[in-house]
Amino acid sequence: MNKAMKCTAGTAEQYVLLQVNNLVKHYDSRSGLWGKITGNPGSLVQAVDGVSLTINRGETLGLIGESGCGKSTLGRAILRLHEPTSGSVTFDGTDVTKLDADSLKKMRRRMQIIFQDPYASLNPRKTIEDIIGTALRLQGVAKSSDIRGCVTQLLENVGLKPDHMTRFPHQFSGGQRQRIGIARALALNPEFIVCDEPVSALDVSIQAQVIQLLDDLKRELGLTYLFISHDISVIGYISDHIAVMYLGDIVETGPTKQILTDPQHPYTQALLSAVPRVDGSGTGDRVKLTGDLPSPINPPKGCKFHTRCPYAKDECQLKKPEHHELKNGLTVACHLVTGN
Amino acid sequence: MTQSSETTAEQSIIDLDSVESGTSLWEDAWNRLQQNKLAMFGLYVVSFMIIIALLTPWITPYSYFEQDLDLGATAPSAAHWLGTDTLGRDLLTRIMYGSRISLMVGFLATAVALSIGVLWGTVSGYFGGRVDAFMMRTVDILYALPFTIFIILLMVVFGRNILLLFMAIGAVEWLTMARIVRGQVLSIRQQEYIDAAITMGLPKRQIMLRHVIPNTLGTIIIYVTLTIPNVILLESFLSFLGLGVQPPQSSWGLLISYGVETMEEYPWLLIFPAVVLSVTLFSLNFLGDGLRDALDPKASRD
Numbered sequence: 001m002n003k004a005m006k007c008t009a010g011t012a013e014q015y016v017l018l019q020v021n022n023l024v025k026h027y028d029s030r031s032g033l034w035g036k037i038t039g040n041p042g043s044l045v046q047a048v049d050g051v052s053l054t055i056n057r058g059e060t061l062g063l064i065g066e067s068g069c070g071k072s073t074l075g076r077a078i079l080r081l082h083e084p085t086s087g088s089v090t091f092d093g094t095d096v097t098k099l100d101a102d103s104l105k106k107m108r109r110r111m112q113i114i115f116q117d118p119y120a121s122l123n124p125r126k127t128i129e130d131i132i133g134t135a136l137r138l139q140g141v142a143k144s145s146d147i148r149g150c151v152t153q154l155l156e157n158v159g160l161k162p163d164h165m166t167r168f169p170h171q172f173s174g175g176q177r178q179r180i181g182i183a184r185a186l187a188l189n190p191e192f193i194v195c196d197e198p199v200s201a202l203d204v205s206i207q208a209q210v211i212q213l214l215d216d217l218k219r220e221l222g223l224t225y226l227f228i229s230h231d232i233s234v235i236g237y238i239s240d241h242i243a244v245m246y247l248g249d250i251v252e253t254g255p256t257k258q259i260l261t262d263p264q265h266p267y268t269q270a271l272l273s274a275v276p277r278v279d280g281s282g283t284g285d286r287v288k289l290t291g292d293l294p295s296p297i298n299p300p301k302g303c304k305f306h307t308r309c310p311y312a313k314d315e316c317q318l319k320k321p322e323h324h325e326l327k328n329g330l331t332v333a334c335h336l337v338t339g340n
Numbered sequence: 341m342t343q344s345s346e347t348t349a350e351q352s353i354i355d356l357d358s359v360e361s362g363t364s365l366w367e368d369a370w371n372r373l374q375q376n377k378l379a380m381f382g383l384y385v386v387s388f389m390i391i392i393a394l395l396t397p398w399i400t401p402y403s404y405f406e407q408d409l410d411l412g413a414t415a416p417s418a419a420h421w422l423g424t425d426t427l428g429r430d431l432l433t434r435i436m437y438g439s440r441i442s443l444m445v446g447f448l449a450t451a452v453a454l455s456i457g458v459l460w461g462t463v464s465g466y467f468g469g470r471v472d473a474f475m476m477r478t479v480d481i482l483y484a485l486p487f488t489i490f491i492i493l494l495m496v497v498f499g500r501n502i503l504l505l506f507m508a509i510g511a512v513e514w515l516t517m518a519r520i521v522r523g524q525v526l527s528i529r530q531q532e533y534i535d536a537a538i539t540m541g542l543p544k545r546q547i548m549l550r551h552v553i554p555n556t557l558g559t560i561i562i563y564v565t566l567t568i569p570n571v572i573l574l575e576s577f578l579s580f581l582g583l584g585v586q587p588p589q590s591s592w593g594l595l596i597s598y599g600v601e602t603m604e605e606y607p608w609l610l611i612f613p614a615v616v617l618s619v620t621l622f623s624l625n626f627l628g629d630g631l632r633d634a635l636d637p638k639a640s641r642d
Contacts, residue, residue: 081535105541113539121532125554125637134550135540168637181536188540 017057017224018078018192022050023087025070025077043297047073049248050087052323053226055241057191060218060225062239062256064232064271066293070248071228072116075194078226079111080104091192109139112185114214116197118177122169128155128180129165135187154183158213175206182213186221195227199234211238232275236260244268247304248296250323254330264330264337266309303335311336372634379630385623393439402430404437405588413606423608425598434590435613441591442617445506445575446568452510453567457517458560462548464518465525476522479515487512491583505584509571520563524556558632565628569621592617 025048047070055061065071077084080096089096091111099107115121122131132154133147152162158179169177178198185193195214199207215238218225229235235242236256243253244267252265263269270287289308294300300307306316313335321333373379392399402420408428416423422431464475491508498504528534529552537547576593578584585591592613599610 076535079539081538108539108541111539113536115532115536117532121536123531123533123551123555125557126550134537134542138540138542170637184536184540 015057016054017092018053018055018226019088019090020051020053020074020078021088021090022052023048023074023077023089024050024085025073025082026085046248046296046299048077048084049296049299051245051248051250053243053250053253055192055224055226057224058218058222059240060227060238062235062242063226063228063245064230064235064242065245067230068293068296069245070296071230071245072196074245075113075196075226075228079108079113079194081113109188110190111192111194112188112190113194113196114178114181114185114198117201118174118181119169119201121181122177124169127166127168131169131180132165132184132187135184139188150187151183154187157186157217158183159209173206174202175210178202178206178210179213182210182217186217190223192224192226195225197229198227200229200231207234214238232260232271244271247294247299249304249333251305251334252330252332254328258328258330262328262330264326264332265334266311266336267305303333305334368637369631369634373630376630376633378626379634382623382626382628382630385619386627389439389620389623390443392436393443396433396436396440400430400433400436402433404429404434404590413602413609415606416608422612423606425609426602426606429588431595431609431612434595435592435616438590438592438595438613439616439620441502441585441589442572442575442593443620445509445591446572448506449509449513449571449575450564450567452506453513453517453571454560454564456510457514458521458553458556460514461518461521461523462525462552462556465522466529466544466548466552468526468529472522476519479518482511483515488581488583491578495583500583500586502585505575505578509574509578513567513571517560517563517567520559521556524559525552528552528555557635561628561632561635565624565631568624572617572621 024046027045027047029043029045049070051074053061063071063074073082076082078089078096080089084097087097091107094107096104096107096111126134129148129151132151136147136150148165151165155162155164160176160179160183164172164176169180172180178201181198198214199210202210211234214225214227217223225238227235227238239256241253242256242259243250244259244265245251246267252259252263252268259268260272263272266287267289270289273287274289287310291308294304294307300317302318303309303312303316303321306312309316315335319335321335323331323333324338325331326337373383406429408424411424411428413426413428414420414424420430420432422435424430425434460475460479464472490512494504494508534547534551537551542550573593575584575591576596579586579591579594580597585594587594595613596610596617599606599613603610
């Protein structure tokens with residue numbers, strides 16, 4: 001861990017660590033013998049439909065969107081946990097999607113993931129020492145005495161006691177389990193971590209602690225996060241940049257401050273105005289969304305948001321909007337926002 | 341109300357601290373198994389049966405095949421504790437020799453079924469897609485073969501042989517095992533700790549050995565304890581048809597089926613082998629239940 005600090009801390013120069021280009025992930029159930037026999041066309045789920053993102057080293061990109069919009073799929077496709085259909089993921093100059101099995105294995109140590117469900121993400125039959133130690137052994141820490149030492153260090157880093165290491169996952173609370181998941185991800189000494197809704201399964205009081213921990217670790221170890229969440233207050237706290245996702249597309253990206261104070265895309269405005277406020281302000285100009293999230297099997301033509309957009313024009317149903325950059329640093333995909 | 345919730349909280353803290361000593365999964369399981377009286381009873385009975393079976397040739401004064409036609413069938417007595425059969429052979433001796441065959445068939449055939457079934461099911465479930473389709477259709481096809489005809493064919497081709505019997509029974513029993521394990525693996529495959537292992541770069545073989553198979557243990561153990569009795573009964577069925585063990589050799593199944601024939605005149609010839617078989621099967625089931633609970637780390641705090 002100390003080694004990691006020396007290696008990565010303080011290298012906060014602005015350079016691109018991860019570049020996602022036009023990434024597509026479709027789940028195809030159309031092919032197959034049964035479909036041919038019955039003539040059932042099946043369905044093509046367009047979970048991620050041509051997403052481009054850029055994350056600078058040492059920064060956190062918050063990815064926000066409704067349930068089912070493809071956030072988690074995007075995170076997993078970046079790590080090739082789900083094989084992307086097309087597009088490229090360039091990590092530190094290497095296209096991850098083109099790596100063979102061996103190189104991918106090496107690359108994976110640099111890219112880790114923290115899962116949403118702290119109960120499903122730890123093998124119930126392994127002790128904590130085993131869970132974290134496996135990662136260390138893969139990394140090349142051979143001697144068992146060294147492994148103990150490293151596990152101790154990692155557990156302390158995430159705020160757990162070293163004598164916790166002989167216990168099984170079920171003996172911990174949700175928040176503690178999530179800390180173990182974090183320690184496991186850190187064990188491989190990664191540069192980039194996908195945080196897939198790491199706090200949404202936790203109590204609100206615990207959420208704050210875990211987010212604080214993630215934020216501290218990022219600063220200490222110079223980590224880069226893709227932070228996936230549907231909670232705008234969490235995203236707003238931890239992110240440097242925010243990307244808003246709707247039905248497999250990124251609709252708006254930009255620096256956190258601009259997105260939170262001056263969002264341009266109607267969907268982002270609706271998301272923000274849906275955040276309840278204690279003082280009752282901001283209720284008057286609330287942008288209300290009607291209807292449900294359309295199915296990603298047959299997404300609407302043109303702008304995917306037109307079915308729920310309060311300002312939709314004819315053009316929106318016909319043409320898919322391009323991304324264009326505005327003066328305040330936002331990039332928006334909407335026909336109504338031209339930026340000039 | 342508040343008091344009780346406080347005490348439970350306190351207890352759980354104490355509980356957590358008491359686990360501190362570094363116990364491995366197996367040590368832990370052994371400790372838990374020892375607390376389960378029924379399972380320990382099962383373990384003792386099964387161990388006793390195995391030891392007796394191993395020592396039989398040295399501890400019994402009678403042979404299992406020498407007949408004493410003058411004596412004929414006699415009720416239990418001081419000389420013959422469980423009586424003699426119609427050919428004047430000591431029943432206890434025959435039960436003891438029978439246990440050698442029955443237990444060996446039970447354990448070996450189950451071991452064959454276990455190793456093929458777990459491997460086949462795990463690979464099939466883990467890789468999915470075409471591999472899965474191919475492997476499972478193979479199982480379906482083998483399932484469709486009539487068991488008895490399959491055995492008869494084997495006997496015709498390879499001649500009668502006790503080892504062949506193990507193989508034949510194992511070759512049939514593994515099919516169900518493979519299906520059960522595959523089903524388990526399909527659900528375990530979706531767990532996030534598998535994804536975590538993949539992201540760590542753990543090789544597929546190790547993921548299967550370290551993460552997938554250990555989590556199917558509970559189901560496997562239950563199925564094994566159901567398979568052993570099944571196999572023992574299957575052997576007696578085959579012996580009854582004349583395809584398994586041949587007299588003068590004996591097995592529990594064979595003794596029972598002969599016992600049934602003379603049940604009205606000499607009931608002990610049926611009762612004693614049946615009791616021994618039932619006690620063993622019960623013990624195996626108790627032991628299996630206990631093992632499943634003991635190997636589940638979540639059970640430790642109950």
